[in-house]
Amino acid sequence: MAVLVSCRTLLRMLRVQTADRYEGSACRLAVASLWTRHHVLASPRHYSSDSKDDLRVRYLDGEDTGIVVVGINRPKARNAISKNLVKLMFDAVEDIKTNKKVRSMIICSLVPGIFCAGADLKERAKMHQSEVGPFVSKARALITELGNLPMPTIAAIDGAALGGGLEMALACDMRIASSTAKMGLVETKLAIIPGAGGTQRLSRVIGVSLAKELIFAARVVDGAEACRLGLVSHSVEQNSSGDAAYQRALELAREINPQGPIAVRMAKLAITQGIEVDLSTGLAIEEACYAQVIPTKDRLEGLAAFKEKRRPHFKGE
Numbered sequence: 436m437a438v439l440v441s442c443r444t445l446l447r448m449l450r451v452q453t454a455d456r457y458e459g460s461a462c463r464l465a466v467a468s469l470w471t472r473h474h475v476l477a478s479p480r481h482y483s484s485d486s487k488d489d490l491r492v493r494y495l496d497g498e499d500t501g502i503v504v505v506g507i508n509r510p511k512a513r514n515a516i517s518k519n520l521v522k523l524m525f526d527a528v529e530d531i532k533t534n535k536k537v538r539s540m541i542i543c544s545l546v547p548g549i550f551c552a553g554a555d556l557k558e559r560a561k562m563h564q565s566e567v568g569p570f571v572s573k574a575r576a577l578i579t580e581l582g583n584l585p586m587p588t589i590a591a592i593d594g595a596a597l598g599g600g601l602e603m604a605l606a607c608d609m610r611i612a613s614s615t616a617k618m619g620l621v622e623t624k625l626a627i628i629p630g631a632g633g634t635q636r637l638s639r640v641i642g643v644s645l646a647k648e649l650i651f652a653a654r655v656v657d658g659a660e661a662c663r664l665g666l667v668s669h670s671v672e673q674n675s676s677g678d679a680a681y682q683r684a685l686e687l688a689r690e691i692n693p694q695g696p697i698a699v700r701m702a703k704l705a706i707t708q709g710i711e712v713d714l715s716t717g718l719a720i721e722e723a724c725y726a727q728v729i730p731t732k733d734r735l736e737g738l739a740a741f742k743e744k745r746r747p748h749f750k751g752e
Contacts, residue, residue, distance in 0.1 A: 489520050490507060490523040491505075499685075500536075501537060501538035501539065502537075502540075502541065502685070503531055503534075503540045504540075504542075505527055505531075505540060505541070505543070506544065506545040508544075508545040512552075512555055512557070513546070513549045515551070515552045515555035515556070515557075515558075516553065516574060516599045516603075517555040518570065520555075521574055521577050525580070528577070528581055531586075532580075535696075535751055537586050538692050539587045539692065540587070540588045541591055541684045542581075542589070542590050542591070542603070542607060543590075543684070547594070548677065549594040549595050550591075550593060550594045551599065551601075552595060552597050553597045553599040553600050553601075554574075571630045571631065574599060574630075575630060575631045575632060577631075578602055578603055578631045578632050579606070581603065581606045581607070582607075586699070587609070588607040589684045589687055589688060590603070590609070590610045590611070591611055591678075591684035591685075592611065592612040592658070592680050593616060593673070593677055593678055593679065594677075595616065596616065596617070596618045597618070598620060598621055598622055599631050601620055601633065602629060602632050604618075605637060610661075610666065611668060611680045611687070612661055612670050612680050613670070613671055613672070613673040614657065614659050615658060616658040616661070617655050618655065618656055618657075618661050618667075619653065619655035619656060620637060620650050623650065624653045634646070640666060642665075658680075671683045693747075693749070694749070695731075695733045695737060695747075695749045696733070696751040697728055698728050698733065698734075701725070701727050704724055705724040708720050709721060733751065736750075737749070
């Protein structure tokens, strides 16, 4: 009986949350705590000392409307995670989260050869000991918010993703790396541990034993090995422009773009929340998510398009 009550409660909470989301509520995607760069790189890279330029967000247009590209741009610091970058990313994630027109997000680097080198250790060295804990908590909260975005997220890793950089990528739904990229949670080299979700997310992605091995040894792997381990979905040969992973991520985003956006978001919610619970509860989550797509105009459009043998035009309604 207790299990049945818990399941019913879960379903009610999920229905409220998903309904609120599509009515424009800014509430988080969670089951009640059960919880261009194609266009950007088309023009030359221009580096700036302006702190606002540490992150560039581009909402693509034309046939790529619905894809948003978040580009990290701190060349002098190897895209290291600073207080300012955390603030800019929080603002960007908040804007993306509440934008119903966004169908997928790509996070990448605008600096050749590096995705993100982890924490800004030069800045960290200047912090008082009492400041370190709150900063790490804020970085952890940012990466959690990134993981909670309702639409599919893709990390395009065209260079080194170390420490917090890899933790950021692990919070994304999918990761694509160039074969020459380097990845690792290397915090034990500094006598600390991954503090922004790495110990939890890496274990869930590649399994507990392998995660322990990589973290304990502070091991760095290349894109090909990361693909073999299941750390990334695809490893692609790097191109002369140094953006092969980004180009493959853009192709993937374009595959997602035409699909029903509400259905894709509900599928993400069902998978993300369902994998954390037992099968019976997971099936209940799936049922509740399915219930959210039944009354949508997009579902009717999909049926009509199938009958009329044409491509559907989904509006996210």
